[in-house]
Amino acid sequence: xxxxxxxxxxxxxxxxxxxxxxxxxxxxxxxxxxxxxxxxxxxxxxxxxxxxxxxxxxxxxxxxxxxxxxxxxxxxxxxxxxxxxxxxxxxxxxxxxxxxxxxxxxxxxxxxxxxxxxxxxxxxxxxxxxxxxxxxxx
Numbered sequence: 001x002x003x004x005x006x007x008x009x010x011x012x013x014x015x016x017x018x019x020x021x022x023x024x025x026x027x028x029x030x031x032x033x034x035x036x037x038x039x040x041x042x043x044x045x046x047x048x049x050x051x052x053x054x055x056x057x058x059x060x061x062x063x064x065x066x067x068x069x070x071x072x073x074x075x076x077x078x079x080x081x082x083x084x085x086x087x088x089x090x091x092x093x094x095x096x097x098x099x100x101x102x103x104x105x106x107x108x109x110x111x112x113x114x115x116x117x118x119x120x121x122x123x124x125x126x127x128x129x130x131x132x133x134x135x136x137x138x
Contacts, residue, residue, distance in 0.1 A: 077132035084125020091118025
């Protein structure tokens with residue numbers, strides 16, 4: 001095993017030495033690009049419509065990217081409320097199912113932890129609902 005590692009290390013050193021001492025000849029060539037008038041053709045109507053359609057899609061995408069989900073303060077709290085209640089209910093259900101299943105084996109299991117965590121997330125969602133209602137109708 002020691003001989004294989006030594007042999008691989010030696011081969012790696014030889015490989016690195018060969019590539020580091022290699023001389024690369026570079027030549028710079030100056031190329032001029034000439035655009036002939038007959039090679040450029042005006043855009044057809046179909047291509048112009050495609051380009052206009054693409055520009056409209058890009059404008060919509062830029063507008064959508066500028067208006068993120070958390071830009072508006074009122075929308076931010078509404079999203080926190082919805083996410084909090086959704087995740088909270090999901091964790092409460094999973095915690096209840098695993099706690100009932102773990103009740104027969106005994107002990108304070110992962111189900112109880114999930115149930116408590118779900119309750120905390122649901123409480124955060126409820127507080128976000130109150131903040132959203134105050135900001136929405138104030």
